[in-house]
Amino acid sequence: MQRSIKVRVTLLLAILVFLTVQFIPYAVTQYGFPKIQSSYLVPVSIDPTRHDQEIISPDLAGLDWPPRESDLRVFQAESPEVFSSLPSGYLADYRSFCWHDNANENQLLCLPQVYLAGFPKCGTSELYRKLTRHHLIQSVGKEPQWWTKWRIYAKKEQRISFDSYIKSFRPETVKRGTVVIDGSPTLSWRQSDWKKRFPELDNPPYYYQDIIHRVTPAAKVLMIVRNPTERMWSDYLAFTDMKRASVEMFDDLVHRQVGLFNDCLSRRDVRSCCDDPSVALRVSAEVVLPIGVYICFVRDWKEKFGDQLMVLRLEDYMKDQIAVLNDIFKFLDIPQLNRTFMETTILHVQEKPANTRKEEAVSIGDMLPSTRKALDDFYRPYNQALSRYLNDSRFSYT
Numbered sequence: 001m002q003r004s005i006k007v008r009v010t011l012l013l014a015i016l017v018f019l020t021v022q023f024i025p026y027a028v029t030q031y032g033f034p035k036i037q038s039s040y041l042v043p044v045s046i047d048p049t050r051h052d053q054e055i056i057s058p059d060l061a062g063l064d065w066p067p068r069e070s071d072l073r074v075f076q077a078e079s080p081e082v083f084s085s086l087p088s089g090y091l092a093d094y095r096s097f098c099w100h101d102n103a104n105e106n107q108l109l110c111l112p113q114v115y116l117a118g119f120p121k122c123g124t125s126e127l128y129r130k131l132t133r134h135h136l137i138q139s140v141g142k143e144p145q146w147w148t149k150w151r152i153y154a155k156k157e158q159r160i161s162f163d164s165y166i167k168s169f170r171p172e173t174v175k176r177g178t179v180v181i182d183g184s185p186t187l188s189w190r191q192s193d194w195k196k197r198f199p200e201l202d203n204p205p206y207y208y209q210d211i212i213h214r215v216t217p218a219a220k221v222l223m224i225v226r227n228p229t230e231r232m233w234s235d236y237l238a239f240t241d242m243k244r245a246s247v248e249m250f251d252d253l254v255h256r257q258v259g260l261f262n263d264c265l266s267r268r269d270v271r272s273c274c275d276d277p278s279v280a281l282r283v284s285a286e287v288v289l290p291i292g293v294y295i296c297f298v299r300d301w302k303e304k305f306g307d308q309l310m311v312l313r314l315e316d317y318m319k320d321q322i323a324v325l326n327d328i329f330k331f332l333d334i335p336q337l338n339r340t341f342m343e344t345t346i347l348h349v350q351e352k353p354a355n356t357r358k359e360e361a362v363s364i365g366d367m368l369p370s371t372r373k374a375l376d377d378f379y380r381p382y383n384q385a386l387s388r389y390l391n392d393s394r395f396s397y398t
Contacts, residue, residue, distance in 0.1 A: 065269035070206035118188030226314035228292025
C-alpha cells in the first residue's frame, strides 16, 4: 500500500515538473517577463557563473548569412485590409503618400513618408522632438507601433485597425508639402512575437522592411545608433525597477546573455540569432543583447531601401545637433535652416533632452569594468562589420 502511494506521489511530482517546464516559457511569452529570472532559462551547456567564457567573433567580412525572403502571403492573411485599402497610386502633388478614400472623396488618407526606425535608447525620442519642429514635418505622436505591436501582437480586443493607424496621422491637416513621420523604433528590430505565432518556422515569415517597401517603396528611413555597450546599459537603467537594479545584477544578466548568443552562434547564423526570441529575451527583457548587433538590421533595411536609408550616430548628434539636423533635412529634401533660427526655434538650448536617465539611476553609477569589457568584446566584430558595410569608420566605435 505504502509503495503504491509513493509511486503515485512520484508520478504526480514528475507530471508537475513537466508541466512547469512547458508552461513557464509560454507564460513568459504570452503574459510578459518575470522581474527575477531563474537559472533554468540558461542552457545546460552555458555556465552562468563563469565570466571568462570565450567571446565568439564570427567572420563577418563577407556578411554571408543567407538572404531572407518575406512571404507576403502570410502578412496578407494576418492583415488583409492593408493591401486592399491602398490605392493603385498615391497623389502626385503630395509629399507624403496620400490618396482619397473610395467611400468618401472628401476624406484624405495618408501614410508616412519617413520612418524613424531605430534603435531604442539611441535618442529617437530626442531626434523626433527636434525634427517635428520643422514647419514641414508633421507631429502626431512619436510611436504608433502599429506594424510591430498593435496590428497583431496585442490581445485581440486591444488591436488597432489599419484605418485607425492611417487616421492617427490626422490626414485632414496634411498639406501638400508636409512630411508625415512614423517614429516607431521597434520597426527595425522587433520580431519578438513571430515565434509564438509560427512555432514551426526557423525564421520569421516576413520582415517589416519588406512590408514597408511594398506599401510605400519611395519612403525614406532614418536609423540612429549609439555605442551598443552604452545603449544596453541605458536600456537596463530605463526599464528595470530601481529598487532592485544594481551593477552586479546587470553584470550577471550580461554574461548570461553573451553565453546564450554564443551558444546560438555555434548552431546558426548571426541573423537567425538576432531574430530568435529565445536568445533575445530568454534571460531578461531588460537586457536584450541582439538589439546592439546593428549590422543584422541595418543591412536588411539598406538592401531594401538603398540610398533612401540614412544611418546616424547619437554621438554625432549630441556633438553638433544643428549640423546633423540639417543633414537630415537635406536627406528628406526639405529646406535646411540657418543656425540662428535653429538655436532659437528648434533647439531651445535650455531644454532637457528627451528620455534622459532618471535621477535614481544616476546614483547607481557606471557598470562594472568586467561588464564593460564583456560587452565591448562581444560587440566589437559587429561594430567593425557595420563600419565596413557603411564604409564609415565612425561606426566601429574603437
